[in-house]
Amino acid sequence: MKIKKPSIAIDMDGVIADTESHFITWYYKDYGVLVNRAELFGKPESEAFPNKEAVLKFVHSPGFFRTLPVMAGAVEVIQELMKDFEIYIVSAAMEFPQSLSEKKEWLQEHFPFISWKNIVFCGDKSIIDTDYMIDDHFKNLDFCKGKAILFHAAHNATTDRHQRVHSWEEVKSLLQKELAALN
């Protein structure tokens, strides 16, 4: 009998895609100001940059989501986790309809080993039911049905809720411990 693997819902922006770096780069490109990462600390992304309209403008710009850098370690760790876990990519893409095809293409380029069957683009994530959820937003983790793992980001840095991880290496070691406890 095939044993069902524990499932993980993994967010895109801020988790496998390095949105923070991309905002800083695009802000510099458009406004000529290099914002220091420390300035973003504890602020919602939409309010963290000097010009408050910039972030909203970027996320509605064609190409923004398609050109996001991959978060360090995400590809390698996810490939390894797939041996023991059923991995789903779950992104709240519905808010920015133009991002749908960009996000699909981005995944195809950087994570071609993830089947279309395991990709979910949604609005809110309250009807997603997996054993684990890795996300950088409390609005998703607070109501998730499985175990919540908070991926560290400047915008979530000053609130303490859920298990926090700072890197994909940390995700790997946390989930390997979970797996050992299950067996």
Add this chain to the structure above:
Amino acid sequence: MKIKKPSIAIDMDGVIADTESHFITWYYKDYGVLVNRAELFGKPESEAFPNKEAVLKFVHSPGFFRTLPVMAGAVEVIQELMKDFEIYIVSAAMEFPQSLSEKKEWLQEHFPFISWKNIVFCGDKSIIDTDYMIDDHFKNLDFCKGKAILFHAAHNATTDRHQRVHSWEEVKSLLQKELAALN
């Protein structure tokens, strides 16, 4: 205290979109043969038309999903159900990436009262957790976590599993009975 409404995941193709009629129309337009609905009975859609490549060709054609007719009664009944249920549109759109934006636009045109927060485009539906699921495919209903409602279609007509409904009027009366039983 706000009482949480029971949730329903509603499929698109074959449930709120009349895919069957659209296949017949497109087949006639492309091949000059008007296929009778009775000929589709009990066959997977991909094998139901004389030319076996037609359906696959259609679902990969730009415009196919954007121009689907709305299933009779779907708009009116869903609007009414929204008073008592939390409605999610859950479509397995990932298989046909070009359909993502077409499906989003189609929903915007025909169901503008459904928030982007309540739209889910996914691959398999196994991680969707709602109280009810309305779908025309056994592959989705057989593993759903809530109560399964099979929306009648020629392709599912010869298998008997789950509660079958033949129209949106029937969906309405079934769910009104469910609601009465809950209260």
